[in-house]
Every structure is written in C-alpha cells, then in structure tokens.
Amino acid sequence: MKLRLTAILASVLMGIAIGISIYTFIYAKGASYLLNDPAACANCHIMKEQYDGWTKSSHHAVATCNDCHTPPSFVGKYLSKASNGFWHSFAFTTGKFHEPIQIKARNQEITEKACLKCHQELVETIEGSHGQLSCLRCHPSVGHMH
Amino acid sequence: NILEHKQEAKNPFYKVTELTDEIDDPSIWGKNFPLQYDDYLKTVDQVRTRFGGSEAIPHTPTQVDPRSVVAESKLEEDPRLKTIWAGYAFSKDFREDRGHAYMLEDQTYTERQTVVKQPGTCLNCHASTYTLYKKLGSGDLTRGFEQLNQMSFVEGRKLVKHPVSCIDCHTPETMQLRVTRPAFIEGMRALKFNQGIKDYDVNKMATRQEMRSFVCGQCHVEYYFQGKEKRLTYPWAKGLKVEDIMAYYDEANFKDWTHAESGAEVLKAQHPEFEMWNQGIHARSGVACADCHMPYKREGAMKISDHHVRSPLLNINRSCQTCHKWPETELKERVEIIQERTYKLRNIAMDALVDLINDIKVARTAGRTDEELSTARNFQRKAQFRLDFVEAENSTGFHAPQEATRILGESIDFSRQGQNALHKLPAK
Amino acid sequence: NILEHKQEAKNPFYKVTELTDEIDDPSIWGKNFPLQYDDYLKTVDQVRTRFGGSEAIPHTPTQVDPRSVVAESKLEEDPRLKTIWAGYAFSKDFREDRGHAYMLEDQTYTERQTVVKQPGTCLNCHASTYTLYKKLGSGDLTRGFEQLNQMSFVEGRKLVKHPVSCIDCHTPETMQLRVTRPAFIEGMRALKFNQGIKDYDVNKMATRQEMRSFVCGQCHVEYYFQGKEKRLTYPWAKGLKVEDIMAYYDEANFKDWTHAESGAEVLKAQHPEFEMWNQGIHARSGVACADCHMPYKREGAMKISDHHVRSPLLNINRSCQTCHKWPETELKERVEIIQERTYKLRNIAMDALVDLINDIKVARTAGRTDEELSTARNFQRKAQFRLDFVEAENSTGFHAPQEATRILGESIDFSRQGQNALHKLPAK
Numbered sequence A: 001m002k003l004r005l006t007a008i009l010a011s012v013l014m015g016i017a018i019g020i021s022i023y024t025f026i027y028a029k030g031a032s033y034l035l036n037d038p039a040a041c042a043n044c045h046i047m048k049e050q051y052d053g054w055t056k057s058s059h060h061a062v063a064t065c066n067d068c069h070t071p072p073s074f075v076g077k078y079l080s081k082a083s084n085g086f087w088h089s090f091a092f093t094t095g096k097f098h099e100p101i102q103i104k105a106r107n108q109e110i111t112e113k114a115c116l117k118c119h120q121e122l123v124e125t126i127e128g129s130h131g132q133l134s135c136l137r138c139h140p141s142v143g144h145m146h
Numbered sequence B, C: 001n002i003l004e005h006k007q008e009a010k011n012p013f014y015k016v017t018e019l020t021d022e023i024d025d026p027s028i029w030g031k032n033f034p035l036q037y038d039d040y041l042k043t044v045d046q047v048r049t050r051f052g053g054s055e056a057i058p059h060t061p062t063q064v065d066p067r068s069v070v071a072e073s074k075l076e077e078d079p080r081l082k083t084i085w086a087g088y089a090f091s092k093d094f095r096e097d098r099g100h101a102y103m104l105e106d107q108t109y110t111e112r113q114t115v116v117k118q119p120g121t122c123l124n125c126h127a128s129t130y131t132l133y134k135k136l137g138s139g140d141l142t143r144g145f146e147q148l149n150q151m152s153f154v155e156g157r158k159l160v161k162h163p164v165s166c167i168d169c170h171t172p173e174t175m176q177l178r179v180t181r182p183a184f185i186e187g188m189r190a191l192k193f194n195q196g197i198k199d200y201d202v203n204k205m206a207t208r209q210e211m212r213s214f215v216c217g218q219c220h221v222e223y224y225f226q227g228k229e230k231r232l233t234y235p236w237a238k239g240l241k242v243e244d245i246m247a248y249y250d251e252a253n254f255k256d257w258t259h260a261e262s263g264a265e266v267l268k269a270q271h272p273e274f275e276m277w278n279q280g281i282h283a284r285s286g287v288a289c290a291d292c293h294m295p296y297k298r299e300g301a302m303k304i305s306d307h308h309v310r311s312p313l314l315n316i317n318r319s320c321q322t323c324h325k326w327p328e329t330e331l332k333e334r335v336e337i338i339q340e341r342t343y344k345l346r347n348i349a350m351d352a353l354v355d356l357i358n359d360i361k362v363a364r365t366a367g368r369t370d371e372e373l374s375t376a377r378n379f380q381r382k383a384q385f386r387l388d389f390v391e392a393e394n395s396t397g398f399h400a401p402q403e404a405t406r407i408l409g410e411s412i413d414f415s416r417q418g419q420n421a422l423h424k425l426p427a428k
C-alpha cells in the first residue's frame, strides 16, 4: 500500500519535472537545439564553456557541436539529440547533474565514432583490425580545448 | 528555475551596503556577498582525510584554555617529534591545522604561549590585522606592522578581533585581490631582486593568477623573527628551495633554538606550503592555491569562488575534475599514493635523526668537547631543517612530490653521516 | 599529389609480397610496409640528450671487436661504478644504450663477453629469436626458448641474424601486436597470479593499449637466469615494486655475484623500465611506451607509428604535445628538472654506497670475521640493489619521478646504516 503511494507520488513528481523540462526545452529555444547552430547549445549557460572553447578550437571552422556529438545516421542524429536535448533540459531544470559536466560513456562512444566521419582515411592505417583505438585518449581537447 | 537562472546571469551581486577600507568585520561584507560569506563561515567544519583535514577532539574548557574542541595533537601521534624539537616550544604543543575560523583562538590558547613570551608579530598570520596596521602606522601599513611586531603578544592580542577577514585579501571597492602583509611584500621584493628584478611591488606587478596564490603566500610560508625588533621576515633572498633558505640562515648565522639533548643550534621550518608548491608541477603549470582550495562553484548562473577553504580531497569534483577527467576515487588514490610514499620516507628520515640525536647525547654525556661534537651537530642542523621542511609542509608531499622525497633523502644522508662522524672520533 | 594520397589512403598496405610466420628478415616485411621500415632503419642514428640518447664514439676496429662506432662508456663517465660492481662483468664494460639496430653487435662485442662465458639466454632480448624458437622447439616456442637458454652464447649467436625484427612484435597476417617471449608470458602469469588472476595469457587477455607497452616489456625489464638451465626469468611473483623484487630474490636466496672488495653477496638490477614505468603517473593514466617512444606521425594522407624508436626528447612535438599543450622547450625543461633531481640524489646514494664498501674492505683486511661483517654486507646488498634499480633504469627517473627518489632515499639509509653497524662492532 505504502509502496504504491510513494510510487504514485514519484510518478506525479516525475510528471511535473517532465512538464517543466518540456517547458524548458521550448523556452530554452529547444527548437533551435534541433538545428546545427552551436549557439543553440550555448542557450544553456551551462554549455557556455564548451561553446567558448569551441570557438577557439582547431575545429570551430570545420565542425559544429553536432558533428561530434551526434551519430552519423539522419535518424540517429535526431534521436540522440532528442534524448540529449530532453535529458539536458531535465538535468538543467532539476539541477541534478555532476559538475563539472562529464561526457557519459554513450556520448563518448558517439564522439569517438564522429572523429571517423572526417578522419577515416587518415587513420585507416593505425586503426588496425584489432581492438578499438580511442582518439580521445590523445586528442581530448580538439573540440573545446579541454 | 530557468527564469531565475536567466535573471542571475545578468546581475552577479546586489550592493546592500557601502564597504569602506576600515571595516574588518566579515559579517558586514557578507551583506553584499552573502554567498561567499556563508562559505567563509563553513571553515569551522572539521573533517579528517587520510593525512589532512582535521579531527574534532573534545576538550574540557579550562581557565587558561576555554576551547571545547581542538584538533588532534601531532606530538601524541608521533612522539619522535618531542625528541627532535627537545627544548623548543613546539615540543610542548603541536597540533594538526584546521579551518581559518580557528586561527585566532588556536594561536591564543596553544601551550606554546605558556612556555615562551611570544611577540605581537605572531598575529600577522592569525588575525585580521589590516585596519590595525593602518591605525598603528597612522595610514602607513609598514610602520603599523613594525609597531605590532614590537608589542608583546598579549598587548597585540587585545587590538584584534577577527581571524583573517575579507579586508585582508580584498579591496572593498573592486573586490580585487591585494596583498596586505608587509612581510610578504618585502620577501617577494628580495626574491625578485635575486632574480635580477629591481623594486618589485606585488600589488602593482603581479598578475591576477599570481594573486590567487600570493594572498595565501602571505601566511603559508617559512618565516623567522629578525633582530630584537622581531620583524617578521621571509628568508627568500637567495631563492625558495630548501638549499637556498638554509644558505640564507647559515649566512645570517641564525638559530631557532639550541637543542636540549644534543646542544646543536638548530632551525625549525614552519608550513612552507608556498615554497614547496613553487617547486611542483602545478605551480609550473600556473595552477594557483585558490584553484584547488577555493575552486569555482556554481550558484545558479553565477560562478563563485568557494570560500570554504579546506582540503581539496573533501571537494574533489570541483577542485580537481575541472582539469583532470578521472573519477573521484582515482584522483583520491593518486594523492594518497604520493602521500604514502612521502610518509614512508619521512618516517625513515625521522628515525635517522632521532638516532643521531641520541648518539650525540651519549657522546656528550661521555664528556666529548663541543669542538669534537661540532661536525655531528652541524649534520643535525642540516638534517633537521630538511626533515622539518617536509614534515611541516601540510600537503604531505603533494604540492611537489619528487622534491619532497629528494629533500628527505638528503636529510637521511646528513643524519647518518652525523652518526659516522661521531664514531670516527679518536677513542679516549 | 592529391590523387596519389587518395591512392595510399584507400589501401594503406600495398601487399606486394605474402608475409608468412617464418620470415624474420625485416627488409621483406618492409616491402609491404615501406614507411615503417624506413623509420625502423633510422634507429642507427646516434644523438645525445642531457641524460639519454647516445653519443657516437669512434672505435678502431680490432679482431675481437670490429665495431667502428660505439656508445660512450658509463664506467669512464663515473668510475664509482667500477667500485660498486667490483668483481662483476659490468665493471669491465658498461655503455650507454643506443638504437635497436645495434642490439646484436653491441651484445656480441661487449667486453663483458670476454670475462664470462655467457649463455644463449642472452639472445632473447638482443636478436630476432621468434623463428629460431619455433625451429628449435619444432613449433613450440617455450621448448625452443629452453633449448636456446641452454646453449652457449657462441653457439646460439650463430643461429640468429637480425636485431629485434617485425616478426618479434607483429602477427604477419593482421599486423596485430603479439608477445613472442616466453619469459614475459611466464613473468606476467606469475604477477597476475599474485593478484588473484589465474592462468593469465597476455596474448589472449591483454587489451590493445596494454600490448603497446607489453611488446617493450619483453626486454626492458629486470631479469635473472634461473638454475643451471639458465632459464630467463622475470622476478615478478611478488609484484613489480623494488621491495617486491628484492623479497623475491631474498626468498630464492639468489645472488648475481660476490663483491670482490667487500665479500657481500649482491644483486645487479638491469633496465627495469617496465617495472618503473608501472609505478608512474603515465602508466596509471594509460599512457603506453609506444605513445611516447613510437608516436604517430603523419605521412602524406596517413598516420603511422614512428618506428624510429628513440628518446622522446628528440621528438617532443609528436611524443608529448598532443597531450601536453606546452612549448617544446618547456616540456624539455620539465623532464630535465625531474632528471636533475634524480641525478643529484643518485650521486649522493652512490657516494654513500662507495663509503660503505670501503669501510667493509678496511674492516675485512683488519681481520673481521664473516659473521662480524654479515650485518654490514646485508645492508650493502639492500642499498646496492636499490641504487642500481634507479641507476640502471634508463629514463633517469622520468618514468616514475617520486618513486625513483624514494628508492634512492632508502638506498642512502641502508648504506649509511651499514657503516654504523661496522663502527658499532666491539673494538679488538
């Protein structure tokens, strides 16, 4: 009984949070989030650091946030953005996230693959047939200098 | 709530009251800067880490020492320290350091006060002395500083109210950092002169990033009281390395005390955090004290400096993870590996020094002359200062890992050589 | 020419010849991988760094030693080494190491060959032995390994042609890295067993990143010849720290030689790069030997591993700057600061050890019994191994800065305590 109550309570709260998040998503120009404009990401002050870094990075002229933070496929791109977009909004609104922000395994994977979108040819030689070669181990700073 | 977030982003702080250069009461500054003030007050917390932080030890208040809580005694933790400092006030009472909130009372009630009549100089690093300096020197900091140095601690103590306060690190109008301690200003001038830079003035010439360490360097340094004026002096004229400082003291032929058991004229090093940090890779990489001990934290849309100054191991994500993308547990382990290595060698160095002291004592009671003992005593002086330089440095080696173990290695060599020198004396 | 680049990129490996698991001649592999081969050939270059690299010293070819160029003699650089190794082949000839291209001839013509009859075991790390192992063991690496160990060096030498070659690190079909040295396979198995992992098989269980260090760990390690079978053994069953290795040797009560002047049964450490690197912050951060000694380089439209294995200080931009955004000069200085500290303490440790050896010698000639000398000799054994562990490690402390100075600090303590032990002997 008690359990059920808390469950209901939880889902209600969840509902509210989600509500707010969707509000956030819209208010924080969630729409532009789905575009390629890096400024969209910077709508969140919390993303400002990366944005500022990116403008100084070796890649600012050649790659936007989404080039490195979304999977190659068209659908995959929007799926991951929807999920990132929502969760970022959720996290941002509830303020529940680890600081400094750290890329999560799933997104790190996406980013690792993203490098190959553009550098496949260059690294064919070193990639080898065996074992994944992590680019970020040596190039963590290419995106935004840290 | 995001609306608020956007708000905050616009105006970082609200000016409630007009701050002047005369207000040393932090609670008034706190009206304009409540966030920093709240954190500043948190320095009363006591939490232990493997080698740092501090433990809250209950203490039954007495007439002479009304404190109800103190930090753990290092002398009880390691009685060898009593032998090493025999005859010096530190062998009476020496405790783990704790938060800034306690600096004034801990200094006032340490038993070290009961064994020696301490000068007003002590207060330079344990109280908010800026306004007092100005008052005593009628506007001239340095003259005020000289006045306080020459008072007795008891006299001086009556004239101060607060531990280090906002005004000691900040200019009220701009909140810019500033150095308010003449001893640091003079120490840096001597250091820079040695490097070929004339008339160095930290408040004019230091970069902002440097100031984020210099404000700490006003107190977290090795020091001595020069002459009968008891002028607080930082021995940096030859450099900041342990060898440079030792050379400075030798030239001035200065001694802190004469060792009770061995009769050697020895030195005591105190909290050379600034000097040690300078030898480390972080200083070289431009990482300031404040980066690790007062990391930025987010309050809504604002980034503020965490004024709860403490062990970074109690705040690893903010103190370290902005630069090191390793998990907290991993970063903690990295520190402890460095500290364990330092601690292990420190213990070997301590045994070596205690052995030397005992051997000299024996030779002395056996009637060896001062002349016969001089070589061994000189080795003790060398070994003692080096050991102390690491022992008294509060990061247990972290601020400069390899330098700390290198210094201990030399300390060991000197202690053991001292023993050999005795053995080599012609039998009689 | 863009077109050409595109070509290259499409099939990075021009398969001009079929590589089999029997070909140890690198020039044949070079047909498929000309870029790597060209760099591989560059290991003949000799360039000095402050503490590393190597210097090309002209040498007039003789009957016994036809080399026209050798590396500088460390014995002449520091004669104290002769005292420390008195009675051991190393006191005859010990030189700075140089590029892989020289490994076979330098081993063949070192004067250390003239003083002792060396076993075939030596060849494990100085020649391409993979195909030979297979031949001798008729397919079974380990059996072939055992065969070679039991031959004399002279016999074995006739059966090898090349220094370490492609086949010793690579599987021909995939170019995947592999470990071909049974001694490393067995050493790692023992080490992992000690950590609670059973039947560890490096070639099956190591990650690609680990392999980028393990291929080097096949040779850049401390070793000894076990029993009369002269089985090449890596003393890792208790761990990789100097204490663990020392404990292993003590338990096996193994000695490398009996010291000519002191009569102590001592150990010689050789190139423990792998062990030392393991104690350092880079290993902990997943940085492999190949990351620094074989950094990626861009050749036209592709990136390849620089097979010109050498001091990273000769290639700082590729070896360090991808991870450390500091100027080259700054990175070089950081290394040299670490090395200078290590070198300074290494010299102190060396003086201490030489003093002990001389004191034991004196006591010995004065007719002290073995029993009376045993304590001092045991101290010499401890001090000698620790000093050597840092001295023989070729990064002059860089691979693990604090660990290196910690070890030297202990070495100093043991040497000086040894002297004290002698002085404390009852007069007679």
Ligand SMILES: [Ca+2]
Pocket: B052, B053, B054, B096, B097, B098
């Ligand atoms: Ca403390």
Ligand SMILES: [Ca+2]
Pocket: C052, C053, C054, C096, C097, C098
């Ligand atoms: Ca070399």
